[in-house]
Amino acid sequence: MTRSFCTTKTSVADIPFKQIIGRPYYDIFPKTDGPLPCCTQALETAEKMEAEVGAGDATYRSRTFSIHDEQGAYLYSVHVLEDITGRKRAEEQAAKEREKFHMLFDAISDAVAIHNMEGRFLQANRSACEHFGYSQEELLQKNVADIDTPEFAAKVAERIKVLYEQGHLVAETAHLRKDGSVIPVELNARVITYDGQPAVLSVARDITERKRAEQELVESRQRAQHYLDIADVMLISLDTQGRVQMVNRKGCEMLGHPEADILGKDWFDNYLPESARNVVRRIFAQIMDGDIVPVEYFENNILTASGAELTVAWHNSLLEDETGKAGGLLSSGEDITARKQAENTIQHANRALATLGAVNRALVRATDESELLQAICNAIVGQRGYRMAWVGYVQHDAEKSVKIMACAGEYAGYLDTMRLTWAETERGMGPSGRAIRSGKPQLCQDMACDPLYLPWRDEALKRGYAASLALPLLGADQAVFGILNVYSGEVKAFVASEVALLEEMADDLAFGVRTLNVRRERDLALEQGQRHFARLHKSMEDTVQAIANMVEMRDPYTAGHQGRVAGLAAAIARQMGLPEDRIHGIHLAGVVHDLGKIQVPAEILSKPGKISSIEHSLIKAHPQAGFDILKDIEFPWPIAQMVLQHHERLDGSGYPQGLKGEQIILEARILNVADVVEAISSHRPYRPGLGVDAALEEITRQCGTHYDAAVVNACLALFREQHYKFQPASF
Structure with a gap:
């Protein structure tokens, strides 16, 4: 039963204290069917007992011990009940929170760990264990320096110092796994309080893929930079303000500046000549504002470190952001300075060539000296730029004056003010006077700055003259008889190649003047020469015909054979489309093709019966004999070769050389067919004529074997389509 009750309350379970004394405690609080087990055990064992007791929603801690007398006899028990409901609930909530924390902790995909300020691991999530390849028990035995590569392990103390000072740290490091492999990570660490002590919470993210991507990006950029640097053109990128964002090696070389000095600079202010700066900047601004589309091709000068200017041909491409708005300009520029200079030289040379051509045409047409001089001046100013x-003309009077003979262009009184002389006076020191005295071209490239041009400067500038060239006209004895002056509206207008061509033009003009007076004599001499040549030509052909007639006089049975062969051969050649001059040569060769038979005895040529092999050999020698007679005569055509080859056959069965195919000249192949057709169709001492049909059948049968197919086809067309008939022999 309850003997006493100590509490801070005035009642327990709504029962006043006075009513509690003497009653069993378990009837009152907490209400149970009997004594609490801890009380019974304390009574039995005489030891202090402790237990938790639930009473409804409340939880109590029960502590019980027994009191004994000096003999050890039990006297009573002391039972203390402490309400621990709040603490118990707090512990349960804390357990739930810890469980939830551990669930979240382990669910994080990054490696998360807590270590003390000496680097000893205190906690690690599942991902950290997987990350390092250790179990949690193994990992908690490690120090931060154990899982860093040697390079980064040496920096652990330094990193912890930074954490002490700043409270947080973000850095890249490399972790060493249990299997020895290395993982690059991004470490995010922060100082926290753990179990009442300062500690470090670190999150390690595996950046292997990022590192690989970064490496690939670096390599890609290196390749791109390599491609940019090996390009033989300047490549630059400008932002919307015209600042240089990228330039390749060629660009640095062209500008004469290192890359570091170029990047970020205003392109227009630093690298364009002042004369072009504002125009190009305005066009760029309009492109960036979307007012105009980029000019795909553009030429302008750039300014180099040395102060020199280069002409660059640009190809431009607009850079756009993700919204399609202009984000800058990418341009490739080719140094075309040399090309432009060459083009300028070519342009000037072409101008001079055109002038030279026009002058030469005037020279050809002119029949009068005054007409020629005026035509020359007109031709010069007819070219753009003059x-x-x-x-x-040089005058040999006391004043050594110069008489104007012809002029053209924008002179408007200028020549009246010149009062030219070739004397060594002030007015004789200009280009004209010097050219007359020296006999060499004299050039003034800038009238405004040339002190020797002072007497005429103001009048020249009024009329837009800027440069002039004085060219001496030389006679046959190389003495100067006149002067040709050419004026341009451009400073430095005359390049070396142009001066050379204009000097040639002046020589042509001088020659034209010299030759005008002898042209009629020259034409008369040419006419007389042509008549003489015609007479010689006629004499040559008459001689050839006379020789042919001599051959036929020795062989009356074949009289007219050569003439008929000549006529047919010429007709075949014409049918084949050969030029008339070549046809004439073939005709002439046909007239004398059997000339070699002059060495064959007449009785063999006219023998009516079968001839012997020796006699046949003598006859077969006639092509060579004819060649030997004709070879030293200088005909305009290969007459001797035609005679030598007219019995050759395509397959090599002919004579005297056994030539084949293209070894036989075309003229001989034509004579070959004409000779066979005429011989078969005509009478011979040993047989009557077989007629044209038999002859055509023969050449058709041997076409491509003995005779040239093109020649045979032309011959057949003559007889079958044009009904060719042999004409009486004539030259």
Whole structure:
């Protein structure tokens, strides 16, 4: 039973204290069917007992011990009940929170760990264990330095120092796994309080893929930079403000600046000549504002470190952001300075060539000296770039004056103000006077700055003249008889190649003047020469015909054979489309093709019966004999070769050389067919004529074997389509 009750309350279970004394405690609080087990055990064992007791929603801690007398006899028990409901609930909530924390902790995909300020691991999630390849028990035995590669392990103390000072740290490091492999990670660490002590919470993210991607990006950029640097053109990128964002090696070379000095600089202010700066910047701004589309091809000068200017041909491409708005300009530029200079030289040379051509045409057409001089001046100013031209003749008077003979262009009174002389006076020191005295071209590339041009400067500048060239006209004795002056509206207008061509033009003009007076005599001499040549030509052909007639006089049975062969051969050649001059040569060769028979005895040529092998050999020698007679005569055509080869056959069965195919000249192949057709169709001492049909059948049968197919086809067309008939022999 309850003997006493100590509490801070005035009642327990709504029962006043006075009513509690003497009653069993388990009837009152907490209400149970009997004594609490801890009380019974304390009574039995005489030891202090402790247990938790639930009473409804409340939880109590029960502590019981027994009191005994000096003999050890039990006297009573002391039972203490402590309400621990709040603490118990707090512990349960804390357990749930810990469980939830561990669930979240382990669910994090990054490696998360807690270590003390000495680097000893205190906690690690599942991902950290998988990350390092250790079990949690193994990992908690490690120090931070144990899982870093040697390179980064040496920096652990330094990192912890930074954490002490700043409270957080983000850095890249490399972790060493249990299997020895290395993982690059991004470490995010922060100082926290853990179990009442400062500690470090670190999150390690595996950045292997990022590192690989970064490496690939670096390699890609290196390749791209390599491609940019090996390009033989300047490549630059400008942002919307015109600042240089990228330039390749060629660009640095062209500008004469290192890359570091170029990047970020304003392109227009630093690398364009002042004369082009504002225009190009305005066009760029309009492109960036979307007012105009980029000019795909553009030429302008750039300014180099040395102050020199280069002409660059640009190809431009607009850079756009993700919204399609202009984000800058990418341009490739080719140094075309040399090309432009060459083009300028070519342009000037072409101008001079055109002038030279026009002058030469005028030279050809001119029949009068005054007409020629005026035509020359007109031809010069007719070319773009020449404003005025005049010709003057040297006068050998007391003043050594120059008489204007012709002029063209924009002169408007200028020549009246010149008062030219070739004397060594102030007015004789200009290009004209010097050219007359020296006999060499004299050039003034800038009238405004040339002190020797002072007497005429103001009048020249009024009329837009800027440069002039004085060209001496030389006679046959190389003495200067006149002067040709050419004026341009451009400073430095005359390049070396142009001066050379204009000098040639002046020589042509001088020659034209010299030759005008002898042209009629030259034409007369040419006419007389042509008549003489015609007479010689006629004499040569008459001689050839006379020789042919001599051969036929020795062989009356074949009289007219050579003439008929000549006529047919010429007709075949014409049918084949050969030029008339070549046809004439073939005809002439046909007339004398049997000339070699002059060495064959007449009785063999006219023998009516079968001839012997020796006699046949003598006859077969006639092509060679004819060649030997004709070979030293200089005909305009290969007459001797035609005679030598007219019995050759395509398959090599002919004579005297056994030539084949293309070894036989075409003229001989034509004579070959004409000779066979005429011989078969005509009478011979040993047989009557077989007629044209038999002859055509023969050449058709042997076409491509003995006779050239093109020649045979032309011959057949003559007889079958054009009904060719042999004409009486004539030359």
